[in-house]
Amino acid sequence: MVNYLLRKGGSGILLVIGLIVVTFFLLRFSPGNPASAAYDPNGKADAVAKMQDDLGLNEPLASQFIAWITGILHGNWGTSYADHRPVGEILKQTLPNTLFLTIPALLIQLFFGILLGLWQITQKDSFVDRSLNTLNLILYAIPTFWIALVLVMVFSQKLGFLPSSQMLSFSYPEMSIWQRLVDGLSHLVLPVVSMSLVSVAVTSRYVRYCIAEVLNQEYILAARARGLSEKRIFYKHAFRNAMVPLITLIGQHFPALVGSSIVIELIFSWPGMGRLIVFSAFARDYPVIIACTFVMATFVVIGNLLADAISAMVDPRIRLQSS
Amino acid sequence: MSSSLLEVENLSVSYLEPQPVCVVDRVTFCIDYGETMALVGESGSGKTTLAKAMLRLFDHSGKALVSGNIRLEDSDLAGLSEAELNKIRGKKIGIIFQEPLLALNPVFRVGAQIAETIRLHTKLHRKAARERALNLLTQVGLNPARRIYRFFPHQLSGGMRQRVMIAIAFACRPQLIIADEPTSALDAPLRSDLMSFLVGHCQRRRAALLLITHDLGLALQFSQKIMIMYRGKIVEQGSTASITMRPQHPYTQRLLALNAKSILDSIDDSYRFLNLAEHCSANLVSQSAW
Numbered sequence: 001m002v003n004y005l006l007r008k009g010g011s012g013i014l015l016v017i018g019l020i021v022v023t024f025f026l027l028r029f030s031p032g033n034p035a036s037a038a039y040d041p042n043g044k045a046d047a048v049a050k051m052q053d054d055l056g057l058n059e060p061l062a063s064q065f066i067a068w069i070t071g072i073l074h075g076n077w078g079t080s081y082a083d084h085r086p087v088g089e090i091l092k093q094t095l096p097n098t099l100f101l102t103i104p105a106l107l108i109q110l111f112f113g114i115l116l117g118l119w120q121i122t123q124k125d126s127f128v129d130r131s132l133n134t135l136n137l138i139l140y141a142i143p144t145f146w147i148a149l150v151l152v153m154v155f156s157q158k159l160g161f162l163p164s165s166q167m168l169s170f171s172y173p174e175m176s177i178w179q180r181l182v183d184g185l186s187h188l189v190l191p192v193v194s195m196s197l198v199s200v201a202v203t204s205r206y207v208r209y210c211i212a213e214v215l216n217q218e219y220i221l222a223a224r225a226r227g228l229s230e231k232r233i234f235y236k237h238a239f240r241n242a243m244v245p246l247i248t249l250i251g252q253h254f255p256a257l258v259g260s261s262i263v264i265e266l267i268f269s270w271p272g273m274g275r276l277i278v279f280s281a282f283a284r285d286y287p288v289i290i291a292c293t294f295v296m297a298t299f300v301v302i303g304n305l306l307a308d309a310i311s312a313m314v315d316p317r318i319r320l321q322s323s
Numbered sequence: 324m325s326s327s328l329l330e331v332e333n334l335s336v337s338y339l340e341p342q343p344v345c346v347v348d349r350v351t352f353c354i355d356y357g358e359t360m361a362l363v364g365e366s367g368s369g370k371t372t373l374a375k376a377m378l379r380l381f382d383h384s385g386k387a388l389v390s391g392n393i394r395l396e397d398s399d400l401a402g403l404s405e406a407e408l409n410k411i412r413g414k415k416i417g418i419i420f421q422e423p424l425l426a427l428n429p430v431f432r433v434g435a436q437i438a439e440t441i442r443l444h445t446k447l448h449r450k451a452a453r454e455r456a457l458n459l460l461t462q463v464g465l466n467p468a469r470r471i472y473r474f475f476p477h478q479l480s481g482g483m484r485q486r487v488m489i490a491i492a493f494a495c496r497p498q499l500i501i502a503d504e505p506t507s508a509l510d511a512p513l514r515s516d517l518m519s520f521l522v523g524h525c526q527r528r529r530a531a532l533l534l535i536t537h538d539l540g541l542a543l544q545f546s547q548k549i550m551i552m553y554r555g556k557i558v559e560q561g562s563t564a565s566i567t568m569r570p571q572h573p574y575t576q577r578l579l580a581l582n583a584k585s586i587l588d589s590i591d592d593s594y595r596f597l598n599l600a601e602h603c604s605a606n607l608v609s610q611s612a613w
Binding site: 054141217218219221222223225226227229230238240241314315316317 | 424431
């Protein structure tokens with residue numbers, strides 16, 4: 001088991017390293033450069049040339065790469081081209097904000113997705129089950145940004161219940177602790193709901209399908225023939241077996257959640273890493289883009305590793321394959 | 324009240340989907356205490372459906388229509404509630420399935436699955452149930468029991484898994500064991516071993532055995548009474564001797580002809596042998612006509 005995880009973790013580290021190296025070269029080969037992005041196209045050409053020179057972008061690619069990789073190995077991710085601060089400092093500011101958004105979304109996805117899926121299977125083939133299935137499919141097909149925009153239009157602009165942008169109000173510093181809490185939460189509602197609506201639908205659909213599949217297995221029939229109650233069969237025998245594909249799904253869905261955080265942060269002007277990625281891409285801010293790629297890739301690898309570890313804990317057959 | 328352990332009367336099962344089709348048609352039979360009864364039929368003849376219907380395992384799917392009476396000792400299974408049924412399933416009737424790898428839950432240790440059944444039907448505590456499960460493992464010949472207890476189903480061989488199934492079936496000392504093709508998933512050399520073991524175990528525990536099989540040779544070798552099922556109907560039933568000596572239904576005659584060798588193996592009485600050889604040749608003739 002430990003071996004299995006070490007091997008998976010090792011390949012994950014290699015993957016992340018490979019990914020940022022590829023990103024480094026992709027950025028260098030892609031059209032545009034930080035200097036021309038920073039200046040007006042009609043502006044002075046010598047200012048652009050000077051900035052290029054200052055950033056070391058006129059040097060041969062190989063020496064740029066060596067300089068960059070030496071920096072990384074020393075823990076130096078470079079300085080942002082756009083706002084001239086160390087990359088580490090920028091990430092330290094934006095990453096917690098993104099986690100503040102994605103972790104609640106993930107928890108809601110798991111909690112309501114599983115709950116709804118379980119409830120749906122108890123109503124299997126009924127009218128409610130069928131309508132929920134259809135609703136799930138519709139939600140599955142709707143892009144996240146559209147949901148976000150509709151939610152903003154209805155709850156923020158028409159009804160005025162909830163704020164539509166930023167993490168906190170401008171008057172936040174003058175508020176009491178209680179007001180601060182309410183303010184923070186009310187800013188969180190719309191982005192989190194728009195992020196998790198689709199993923200709850202995906203999860204519940206999957207839970208329902210997995211458990212229905214497991215309930216058809218012969219060991220469930222055998223458990224019934226032994227006199228086990230439906231409740232016990234459902235929660236002990238079926239749920240545990242259905243958890244394995246479910247965990248794999250969540251492990252795979254986690255990157256999608258990170259991806260949708262980019263769109264959501266843009267729409268809600270959320271000062272997180274997703275928005276940072278978009279702005280740095282516009283500014284051709286190479287060090288920041290690479291660092292963000294690194295962080296996201298690390299999350300994806302950790303998510304998958306966790307999923308593998310939990311699956312192996314739940315299903316002994318996976319452990320067998322690994323040894 | 325008669326002395327039979329189990330009486331099944333006019334049991335019919337129809338599957339409703341995709342089209343209504345009658346799979347088990349007005350089956351009537353009874354099994355006495357400690358008796359070994361074989362239900363023989365080709366695949367698709369409704370044997371397994373009959374076994375499931377006896378335990379009323381179709382109630383959940385809503386895809387089958389079951390009618391008829393099933394009486395076990397004093398209780399009428401057809402009239403019991405789900406909770407009452409659960410006190411009989413596994414406790415008074417143990418069942419062994421064809422494919423033990425499918426019938427054991429892959430994510431739980433085999434010992435825990437035995438102990439779970441014990442705790443469900445007795446008031447034993449965790450530790451006592453564990454002791455009894457270890458005991459059962461030893462009795463079914465799985466040694467060292469402590470080691471086997473901690474194995475997952477996929478870590479055992481086919482024969483060992485089936486022995487685990489037997490341990491589960493016997494966990495609460497049932498009076499009736501239903502064995503649905505218990506040896507079909509096993510390699511040929513293991514079959515006879517496991518069958519002798521199963522029958523011997525039933526006899527020691529004084530449990531009746533309903534052996535469901537497509538293999539007439541197996542039935543002849545191990546059971547006292549035989550029912551022949553063909554297309555959902557019991558076409559013939561009687562003692563093993565009477566079935567072999569005086570088969571009435573053409574299907575039975577054909578089956579006997581096909582199994583002539585194993586019948587000869589199982590019966591050593593010279594008089595019977597002569598008589599039987601005569602019968603078999605007659606059956607072979609009638610089979611070609613049939």
